[in-house]
Every structure is written in structure tokens, then in C-alpha cells.
Amino acid sequence: MTGKKLLLQALKDKGVKFIFGYTGGAIMPIFDEMDKLGDFHFIMARHEQGAAFMAQGISRASLSTNRQQIGVCMTTSGPGAMNLATGIADAYMDSVPMLAVTGQVATGVIATDAFQESDVVGVMMPICKQTYMPLSAEEVEETVHEAFYVATTGRGGPVVLDIPKDVQNQLVADEYRFDAQSFRPKLPGFFYHPTPEREPLQRAIDLINRSERPVMFCGHGVINSNAGKLLKQFAEKVNIPIAFTLHGLSAVPADHPLSLGMMGMHGTVEANRAIKDADLLISFGMRFDDRVTGRLNEYAQNADVIHVEIDPSEIDKNVSTTVAINADVYRTLHVLLGDPMLSFKPRRRWFETIDSFRQVMAEDLAKEIEGCVGDAGKLLMKSIIHQLSELTGGKDLIVPDVGQHQMMAARFYNYQTENSWFASGGAGTMGASLPMAIGVKLARPDERVWSISGDGGFQMNIQELGTIMEQQLDVKIILLNNGYLGMVRQWQTLFFDGRYAGTPMQSPDFGLIAKAYGIPYVKVETAEEVTPALQQAIDQKGAIVIEFICDPSEVILPMVPSGGGFEDMIVKRPGVHLPETSDSEGEES
Numbered sequence: 057m058t059g060k061k062l063l064l065q066a067l068k069d070k071g072v073k074f075i076f077g078y079t080g081g082a083i084m085p086i087f088d089e090m091d092k093l094g095d096f097h098f099i100m101a102r103h104e105q106g107a108a109f110m111a112q113g114i115s116r117a118s119l120s121t122n123r124q125q126i127g128v129c130m131t132t133s134g135p136g137a138m139n140l141a142t143g144i145a146d147a148y149m150d151s152v153p154m155l156a157v158t159g160q161v162a163t164g165v166i167a168t169d170a171f172q173e174s175d176v177v178g179v180m181m182p183i184c185k186q187t188y189m190p191l192s193a194e195e196v197e198e199t200v201h202e203a204f205y206v207a208t209t210g211r212g213g214p215v216v217l218d219i220p221k222d223v224q225n226q227l228v229a230d231e232y233r234f235d236a237q238s239f240r241p242k243l244p245g246f247f248y249h250p251t252p253e254r255e256p257l258q259r260a261i262d263l264i265n266r267s268e269r270p271v272m273f274c275g276h277g278v279i280n281s282n283a284g285k286l287l288k289q290f291a292e293k294v295n296i297p298i299a300f301t302l303h304g305l306s307a308v309p310a311d312h313p314l315s316l317g318m319m320g321m322h323g324t325v326e327a328n329r330a331i332k333d334a335d336l337l338i339s340f341g342m343r344f345d346d347r348v349t350g351r352l353n354e355y356a357q358n359a360d361v362i363h364v365e366i367d368p369s370e371i372d373k374n375v376s377t378t379v380a381i382n383a384d385v386y387r388t389l390h391v392l393l394g395d396p397m398l399s400f401k402p403r404r405r406w407f408e409t410i411d412s413f414r415q416v417m418a419e420d421l422a423k424e425i426e427g428c429v430g431d432a433g434k435l436l437m438k439s440i441i442h443q444l445s446e447l448t449g450g451k452d453l454i455v456p457d458v459g460q461h462q463m464m465a466a467r468f469y470n471y472q473t474e475n476s477w478f479a480s481g482g483a484g485t486m487g488a489s490l491p492m493a494i495g496v497k498l499a500r501p502d503e504r505v506w507s508i509s510g511d512g513g514f515q516m517n518i519q520e521l522g523t524i525m526e527q528q529l530d531v532k533i534i535l536l537n538n539g540y541l542g543m544v545r546q547w548q549t550l551f552f553d554g555r556y557a558g559t560p561m562q563s564p565d566f567g568l569i570a571k572a573y574g575i576p577y578v579k580v581e582t583a584e585e586v587t588p589a590l591q592q593a594i595d596q597k598g599a600i601v602i603e604f605i606c607d608p609s610e611v612i613l614p615m616v617p618s619g620g621g622f623e624d625m626i627v628k629r630p631g632v633h634l635p636e637t638s639d640s641e642g643e644e645s
């Protein structure tokens with residue numbers, strides 16, 4: 057058998073159905089063998105970055121199905137591999153398991169600056185969970201299985217497998233003979249504790265029973281361990297409100313009475329104020345990212361912290377814990393739910409206080425949503441998202457890009473389906489949406505998928521319209537065009553005296569672009585057209601691009617300025633109220 061056959065056999069064994077990629081000299085042998093075997097559905101991206109995000113889409117969306125698939129992308133060496141880097145770094149930040157296979161120049165010329173040689177292992181090592189370079193075909197089989205084990209065990213993450221061309225072609229006497237029963241990866245230093253220990257659990261239960269003003273956090277770990285239903289049961293059992301990180305959205309229905317919505321920089325007033333006043337924070341599968349905490353030395357100063365987290369390196373990293381539970385979220389919730397000592401407390405005063413927080417922006421937001429247009433008569437993103445939510449009953453799969461429209465989609469879609477929100481969060485990569493939506497659609501073909509982009513991000517991976525065309529994928533594309541890199545514009549409005557450096561943007565005729573790819577297109581400029589256009593997308597089979605002409609001065613509020621504390625939360629439109637403190641300069645949006 058050859059190295060390339062062993063690789064493909066192992067991928068098949070792991071249930072891989074789709075391979076996303078782009079060919080080139082150093083990967084040709086594997087592509088050729090893949091074609092001969094005919095075991096995979098190969099999807100040619102139009103840019104390697106697209107392939108990485110498609111692979112992410114498969115992994116993220118199939119988590120909650122009974123057939124978890126690990127996304128695989130495959131490229132040639134040098135520029136092909138380098139073009140994957142952004143998608144891999146993004147998966148690493150967001151704990152998404154995936155496998156990137158890259159061709160490498162032959163072992164005999166490695167480190168000679170051979171044609172299309174890049175040090176893939178060197179470049180990828182700090183931006184992925186593990187890298188491998190098998191130096192003989194004999195290593196390939198075990199390496200692939202170990203790569204899958206590492207990618208999916210504990211906190212998920214991307215793994216890179218860089219295979220020199222001669223190793224792909226090398227003949228070995230052995231047949232493929234992998235035995236899952238006897239497979240024991242030799243990974244000294246790889247710790248994984250899925251089951252919670254008794255003692256910290258007991259202390260956690262005591263804290264929960266005693267607390268008067270608790271808030272529970274739902275992070276990506278809840279989605280990744282498929283624990284949404286358990287979290288909901290737990291919250292109901294102990295009567296504790298839930299705040300969501302960006303990645304925790306859709307774990308529990310967004311309109312659940314205990315939901316406070318999203319927390320953090322663009323979180324709701326009720327989530328952020330409740331956290332500020334809480335006496336106990338119970339965090340499930342999240343990492344206290346700076347977008348969530350704001351200024352750390354002011355964060356939840358009077359609260360005890362229970363942190364349930366699978367990755368021990370996240371515990372006590374940003375926020376000191378009172379009780380640390382290093383375990384899988386699902387298993388922890390399962391044990392907690394079975395514990396007879398946990399009690400229900402009415403906490404009436406706490407819920408009254410939270411209700412008062414809910415009122416702070418309720419009226420302003422309702423008015424904007426109802427009105428649908430801003431000062432200049434252009435459409436408001438939040439109203440478009442709200443109408444999409446109403447029309448779809450909150451049941452569809454949403455893949456936002458990065459920017460204001462992403463935050464609008466996070467805040468104003470009423471998520472009802474578990475694991476229905478797929479966003480680039482930790483890295484915040486513009487251009488993620490279109491390719492990620494392709495992977496999501498392939499993983500969940502029977503559900504409706506909406507890719508929602510801004511005019512900036514859409515143009516970062518616009519070439520993937522070609523993949524949608526070729527694969528005839530039914531992805532509904534919403535383009536919220538405000539003529540600006542809107543999120544950065546919002547920062548400029550608030551913190552740079554309205555100087556719009558590098559944010560106004562001229563766009564092409566998106567109608568002509570859609571037409572060139574054979575994709576139907578609708579342009580929406582007035583409030584009356586919004587719902588009919590969305591309905592048209594729903595009624596019609598196949599992809600569609602709907603471009604909405606949006607108000608560039610719309611802002612996503614509230615906003616906790618970068619580096620600020622919850623005290624500094626901006627709740628009024630600029631011009632009405634400006635924060636006194638702003639040490640945000642130099643930080644990235």
C-alpha cells in the first residue's frame with residue numbers, strides 16, 4: 057500500500073464524507089488517488105481560506121446531529137498551505153475540531169527553499185492544536201488516527217498533517233489494518249479529565265444553594281458537549297438566569313424566561329448589569345474572553361465564581377475561581393441534575409431587579425425595530441434581522457460574518473434550534489460567513505441556512521459564490537450593505553471624533569456579480585420590501601443574494617468600550633451620551 061492510500065483509507069474509516077480543497081503539485085498524488093477511489097465528495101473551494109472555513113462549517117454544524125463529522129481540508133504546499141492559516145487560527149480560537157492535510161515538498165529537498173516550500177509545521181504550530189509530518193508511509197495510518205483523537209478529545213481544535221510528496225507515493229508492505237480497540241495514542245502530557253470530581257461539586261452546590269443573586273454563563277463548551285437541554289433543565293431546577301457568550305447562543309431557546317441574552321461588549325443591558333451585581337457566577341464552558349469581561353479588575357467584584365471547563369489552562373487564567381471544576385460540561389450538568397441537595401429558590405427581588413434592567417433599552421429598540429429605517433431613510437439591520445426571525449420562527453441556521461451585522465444577528469434573531477448559530481468569534485475573521493455557510497449546509501442539508509454578511513466581509517471571500525454555483529447549494533445570502541466597514545465606523549464615531557479613516561467603501565454592482573454566478577438577486581431599499589424579499593428567498597429553492605441598503609449611522613448598543621468596565625456601558629445613540637472613559641485607542645475591533 058502507499059502512503060496516500062493509507063491516508064484516504066483512514067479518513068474513510070473516520071467517517072469523512074466531504075473533502076474541501078484546492079490542488080497543486082505537492083498534493084497531486086493524494087488528489088489522484090482520491091479520484092480513483094471515489095469514496096469522498098470533493099468540493100473545490102475557490103481559495104484555500106474558503107476550504108478551511110467550509111471544513112469548520114461541517115464540524116460545527118454536525119456536532120448536534122447523530123453523525124458528528126470532522127471537517128477536512130486539503131491543499132498543496134507553500135502558498136496553498138499558507139492560505140489555510142487564517143481559517144486554522146480561527147478554528148483554534150473557537151475550539152473547532154478539524155483536520156488540514158497539506159502536501160509538502162519531498163523529504164530529500166526539505167529546507168532547501170524548494171519550489172513552493174514553506175515550513176508548514178513551523179507556521180501552524182502556534183495556531184493549531186497539533187502538527188504532524190510523517191516521514192515514512194508506515195507512520196501515516198497511526199498519525200491520522202492520532203490526529204483525529206487530538207482534534208476531538210477534550211477541547212476541540214484544528215490539527216495539521218503535512219505530508220511530503222515522496223511519503224504520499226511511498227510503497228509499504230503493510231495493508232491498512234487499524235484496530236480501534238487497541239489504539240492507544242502515545243501522548244505524554246495530554247491530559248483529559250471528562251468527569252467532575254466530587255469535592256468541588258459539593259462546594260459548588262453549597263454556593264448555588266446559598267446565593268441570592270446568581271447568574272449562569274452558557275459558553276461554547278455547552279454547544280460543543282451537546283449540553284443545551286441539560287443546561288436549560290439545570291437553570292429551571294435552581295431558578296438561575298442564563299447569560300450567553302457569543303458562542304453559547306442557540307444552546308437554549310433565546311426567548312426562554314431565564315435567558316438574559318448575550319453578555320459582554322455588545323451584550324444586553326440585563327446580562328451585563330446582572331453580572332455586575334451578582335453574588336455568584338456559574339460559568340459553563342467559556343473562557344472569560346476580554347470581549348466578555350471588559351476591564352478585568354472591575355469584573356464581578358462581589359461574586360464567587362464557579363468555573364466548569366474542560367481545558368485546565370483556562371481555569372484561573374483571566375478570572376480567579378472560587379470553585380474550579382475541570383470536566384466536560386455535559387457530564388458535570390448530568391451529575392448536578394441528579395444531586396438531591398440542589399434546591400429551587402424563588403429569588404423574587406433578584407428577578408425584579410433584572411426586569412428593571414431589561415427596561416433600560418427596551419423602548420428605544422422596539423421603536424427602531426418597528427420603524428425599520430434610520431435617520432437618512434435607509435434600512436436598519438436590527439429590524440431586518442428581527443423580520444427574518446419572525447418569518448422563520450427563529451428555527452433556521454444562521455452564519456454571520458464579522459462586524460455590526462454579526463452583533464445584530466446575535467442580538468435580534470430569536471434562536472430556537474439548538475446549535476443553529478455559527479460565528480467566527482475569537483478571531484473575528486471577516487469573510488468567514490460565505491464558506492462556513494457552505495459547510496453548514498452540507499452538514500445539515502434539510503435545514504435552511506442563511507449567510508449574513510456586511511459589504512466588507514462579503515468581498516473577502518466572494519469567490520466562494522463559485523463553489524455555491526458549482527455545487528448547486530441552497531444557501532440564502534443576506535448582504536447588509538451600509539457602504540462602510542461599519543463596526544470600525546462605529547468605533548470612529550464613538551472614540552475617534554467621527555473621523556472615518558479607511559472605512560468608507562465603494563462596492564461593485566452586486567446584482568451583476570450574482571448574475572455572473574447564475575444566482576438570483578434582489579435589492580431592497582425600503583421598509584415595505586424587507587419581508588417580501590425574505591419570503592421570496594424562503595419560497596424559492598436554491599441560492600439567492602438579497603442586498604439590503606442599510607443606514608451607515610446605525611450603531612449596535614449597548615456597547616462596553618474596549619478596555620472599559622460595565623460601568624462605562626453606552627446605552628444611548630452617539631450624540632446623546634458619550635462615555636467619559638475611553639482607553640480603547642490602539643485596540644482592535
Ligand SMILES: Cc1ncc(C[n+]2csc(CCOP(=O)(O)OP(=O)(O)O)c2C)c(N)n1
Binds near residue numbers: 457460462484487510
Ligand atoms: C480579516 C479581518 N480584517 C479586519 C477586521 C477588522 N474589522 C472588524 S469588523 C470590520 C468591519 C466589517 O465591515 P462589514 O463587513 O461591511 O460589516 P459591518 O460592520 O458594516 O456590518 C473590520 C474591518 C477583521 N475583523 N477581520
Ligand SMILES: [Mg+2]
Binds near residue numbers: 459536
Ligand atoms: Mg458594512
